[in-house]
Amino acid sequence: MTDASKPPAPRPLRVSADMQSFRCNQKGCCCHTWDIHFLADEALRLASYAPEPYPKKLVHGAPTQEVFIGGERRLLMQLNTVLPKRRCFFLSESEGRCEVHAQIGPEVLPHLCRAFPVVSFDVGEEALEVYHDAVCPEVLNVIADHDGAYDVATLGGSEDADLSDRSSRPLVPRHLSIGDRMLAHEAALAVRDLLVQAANERRVDPMRLLAEFSYSIADVARGEMFTLFDPETDPHRDYGAFEAFFDQCVGSHQARALYSLIRNYQRFVFEEEFPDNWNDLEQHLEFREDWKDRVDPLREDLQTLLYRFMAHRFYSIFWSSRNYDHIAIAYGNLAHTVATAMRFADGFCRWLGRPLQRNMLKVALGASEYFYRGINVPANAMLWFGPPPNEGEPEGAVE
Numbered sequence: 001m002t003d004a005s006k007p008p009a010p011r012p013l014r015v016s017a018d019m020q021s022f023r024c025n026q027k028g029c030c031c032h033t034w035d036i037h038f039l040a041d042e043a044l045r046l047a048s049y050a051p052e053p054y055p056k057k058l059v060h061g062a063p064t065q066e067v068f069i070g071g072e073r074r075l076l077m078q079l080n081t082v083l084p085k086r087r088c089f090f091l092s093e094s095e096g097r098c099e100v101h102a103q104i105g106p107e108v109l110p111h112l113c114r115a116f117p118v119v120s121f122d123v124g125e126e127a128l129e130v131y132h133d134a135v136c137p138e139v140l141n142v143i144a145d146h147d148g149a150y151d152v153a154t155l156g157g158s159e160d161a162d163l164s165d166r167s168s169r170p171l172v173p174r175h176l177s178i179g180d181r182m183l184a185h186e187a188a189l190a191v192r193d194l195l196v197q198a199a200n201e202r203r204v205d206p207m208r209l210l211a212e213f214s215y216s217i218a219d220v221a222r223g224e225m226f227t228l229f230d231p232e233t234d235p236h237r238d239y240g241a242f243e244a245f246f247d248q249c250v251g252s253h254q255a256r257a258l259y260s261l262i263r264n265y266q267r268f269v270f271e272e273e274f275p276d277n278w279n280d281l282e283q284h285l286e287f288r289e290d291w292k293d294r295v296d297p298l299r300e301d302l303q304t305l306l307y308r309f310m311a312h313r314f315y316s317i318f319w320s321s322r323n324y325d326h327i328a329i330a331y332g333n334l335a336h337t338v339a340t341a342m343r344f345a346d347g348f349c350r351w352l353g354r355p356l357q358r359n360m361l362k363v364a365l366g367a368s369e370y371f372y373r374g375i376n377v378p379a380n381a382m383l384w385f386g387p388p389p390n391e392g393e394p395e396g397a398v399e
Contacts, residue, residue, distance in 0.1 A: 010157025150311035179221025199311035249339030
């Protein structure tokens with residue numbers, strides 16, 4: 001093979017240092033209930049490995065849609081699944097494994113199957129940005145199993161073959177914005193790095209950090225400078241008002257909606273504290289104004305998990321829609337995600353009749369991540385906390 005015909009060398013990867021220990025639990029929790037849209041050519045190839053007459057059943061009447069990926073029009077297809085759990089046809093219920101992966105090899109699977117929970121982005125730098133989706137229970141385990149700083153490493157493209165394969169189709173963010181303010185990639189990454197640093201320094205408790213983050217991002221949305229713990233801006237930030245806002249976020253959803261989504265998330269939960277039967281959980285998800293009596297986010301062992309979770313979410317600054325065609329700054333619902341996790345955690349305490357344990361909060365954080373992936377909330381209903389934008393053209397636009 002000549003040099004000209006050699007495939008390009010794998011790109012370096014910028015990734016959470018701890019996430020290098022991530023391994024799939026091989027329990028198939030990501031292989032049912034979701035409506036997953038594959039690239040049509042990959043879906044058809046996967047269906048061809050099913051024995052007759054199943055290939056036709058998998059694609060007959062399967063929903064399709066056209067999207068733009070990297071400026072190209074592509075066709076997506078949602079393969080038919082096995083009822084009643086909408087299970088992937090190739091998932092072994094008895095062993096929880098993918099039969100295609102086990103019997104033929106991962107190379108014939110759609111890239112989305114091989115990549116999850118990893119998503120990668122090409123922001124024009126030498127290294128690709130690589131993130132791990134916190135919906136995945138094993139990602140949450142990696143976050144929770146360490147108490148130290150959330151460090152980021154840059155790996156050579158050949159150092160981790162599995163991660164390189166998962167990251168082999170990076171998405172390209174084009175036009176990024178916070179609120180109505182356009183944001184250059186470099187500026188977005190600079191904001192991200194400051195936030196991760198703040199979570200690692202732990203100068204203030206996690207709730208104060210979340211408030212500081214929310215005020216600072218609201219400033220950027222108005223075209224002002226991004227500042228954290230600035231002596232000039234701190235006196236003008238009403239943290240009592242943020243606390244009241246956060247409490248409203250905790251109580252902002254009906255118990256039935258929370259219960260409906262978390263029943264689907266149950267397949268991701270393997271902690272021994274949780275029973276198999278969740279039928280009586282709904283009544284305990286009703287909002288209680290005294291939730292802090294059972295869920296104290298300032299408890300030391302819970303603080304370390306919250307710092308780590310927030311650092312993970314700060315690091316994962318870019319995210320894509322389920323249809324690939326839109327990439328955005330992934331900070332819009334972070335305060336809501338933490339607040340809804342507090343709601344789930346309080347429900348777990350009342351349901352299980354025990355004080356909040358670290359594992360229970362970990363599950364609550366994952367369930368809240370899943371909740372906000374499962375509902376389509378209009379952008380203007382997920383505003384960052386902060387005073388209304390100034391009239392006229394904002395000053396100090398982010399470059």
